[in-house]
Amino acid sequence: MQFDTILKKLQIQDLNPMQKSTYKTTQNDQDVVLLSPTGSGKTLAFLFPVLRNLSASTSGVQALIIVPSRELALQIELVFKSMGTGFKINSCYGGHATKTEENNFIEPPSVLVGTPGRIAFHVEHNNFDANIAHTLVLDEFDKALELGFQDDISYIIEQLSGLKQRLLTSATNLEKIPSFAGLVNHKKLNFLDDLQTKPDLTFKKVVTDSESKLINLYKLICKIGNKRTLIFCNHRDAVDRISAILSDKGIARESFHGGLQQDERERALLKFRNGSVQIFITTDLASRGLDIPEVENIIHYQLPDKESAFTHRNGRTARMNAKGVVYLVMGERETFDFIPAELQVENLEGRFKAPEPTAFQTIYISAGKKDKVNKVDIVGYLMKKGQLSKDDIGLIEVKDSAAYVAIKRLKVAATLKVLADQKIKNKKVKMEIAL
Structure with missing residues (x-):
């Protein structure tokens, strides 16, 4: 494997310590559980071991990557293709035409990445030879369990008779790993508290009453200017309401939540990735798994109830040793157990110009x-x-x-x-x- 060539194609200088440790530990088909924060680079951490296991002389699906969301499947497919390995990868997920996916198996990929339900469908219909697969990745496994994918994942693993290696990733510390994962004598790599993978964040508070909340959000966006910004809401209607208001003011933005059609969500993501829009308004659907590079600011328009959700949202910025700013839009007397009482208050007095159109x-x-x-x-x-x-x-x-x-x-x-x-x-x- 030509590391230098692949890194150059990925436009990165080197793997980070977590990725290097994972690559070394996964030698000799060692099963591994990787615990690392959102945004720390887990995708590359498991893709390099997957690539090491692939053989050009084998026809069929050699590696299976199971993920909890369709967006994550598409992202992993994109990253693997950008590595320029010469091996074929395909993604499969609900909302995508099964006929298209079945046609892709005529010349089967070496790597198949997809959501549990859709992969289970293809396994059940014998659309690919499950016995050939020797490497299994369960990415964002904690999220998969949270969403209730246990039965589908268990069924898939039961059909993989040729497995030699299993890699499991999680952004939270799992108290117990279900037996159906089939891990035997695995090694755990815990980077959740590692300073090198923790984001470098500055927290600021925007104090507002409920009547002025949208006005102050608009002021904040204008003050931030044309920088890549994620705005998190707890509910879809809040996403739609903010999106409509910004649109009326002529500000380019995209919305993202579970109520949108799959093609709408994919289009919103790619426009944010390619810089056509700098403002992305979303629910927690975008808080994990998605590789959205160089997000400079996080705005919590509505704060989540759980600290874990707050942490995952913030993991969207300050990636790969960069820095990020997190803004909390909240009432003066509003308190949360996981937020310090004393935070720097962002001053929104004065007039600010609307962001310039994107390039x-x-x-x-x-x-x-x-x-x-x-x-x-x-x-x-x-x-x-x-x-x-x-x-x-x-x-x-x-x-x-x-x-x-x-x-x-x-x-x-x-x-x-x-x-x-x-x-x-x-x-x-x-x-x-x-x-």
Whole structure:
């Protein structure tokens, strides 16, 4: 395995101590339970051992990664692909067409990542040979148990007769690991209290009454400016209400909660990842598992009841040795056991300008993997026919039947006009601003 080449593709200098320790401990098929905070890099910690176990001469699913959410499955697939290993990975999850997933097994991936229910479906229907799998990862296992996936996970593991290694990750310390996980003589790596993986956070309080809460949130957003910010709410209606108000004020933002359709959630995430929007309003659905890089600020518009939820939310910022600011929007007499009574108060007096528009905007292209279109095709299309330079093009994500690309906002109108009658791979495609 060429570590230096993969790290370069991932645009990181080196693995962190937790990741290095996991890689070393998992040698010789050692089962491992990895406990590490949200945002500490657990995905790479288990992907490198998974990669080490893969064989180019074996056809079939060699490694199975079970996750509690569809977004996490997609994220792991994206990270693995960016490693450029040459091995195929596919994701499967509820809300995704089963026919598409079944077709992917015609040439089976070496790595399959997915949610418990959907993987159990494919196992039950013999859509892939479960006996070939030798490596199992149970990622965010504490969350999977919390969501009640025990039966599906237990069923899947029972069918994996060829398992040689099991890796279990958790962002909280599990008092007892269920027997169905099948761990025998495992080693536990506990980085939950490790200073090197703990986020470097500054906490500030925004004091408000209920009538002025939305006004003060808007002031805070304006004062923060055009920086990547997550706004957490306890309820979907609060997410929708804040989103509507910011939209009315002309501020680019995206919403994310369980009431949205899967494609809406995926589109919101990719627009936040590629910098088309800097403000992401969400419930606790986005507090764990999602790899959203370089989030500079966390705003708790509504504070959670549990300290663990508060900790997971804050883990979305100050990742990989960066620093982050956490703002708590709360009443003067409001108290929580897990929040210090004395916090720096953020001064919102004065006038603040609304954030400037983001540099990039997301464009939808009506062609994807099914059309044999990849990132290289899209870059060539935009540069040769769209008259764009490399610097005008940002992050590209290719889905099954569509692609999304970030383009410099100032170039969008002209690009859409010049490409109106152009084809990509001899296919006439529809291009428009992604809503």
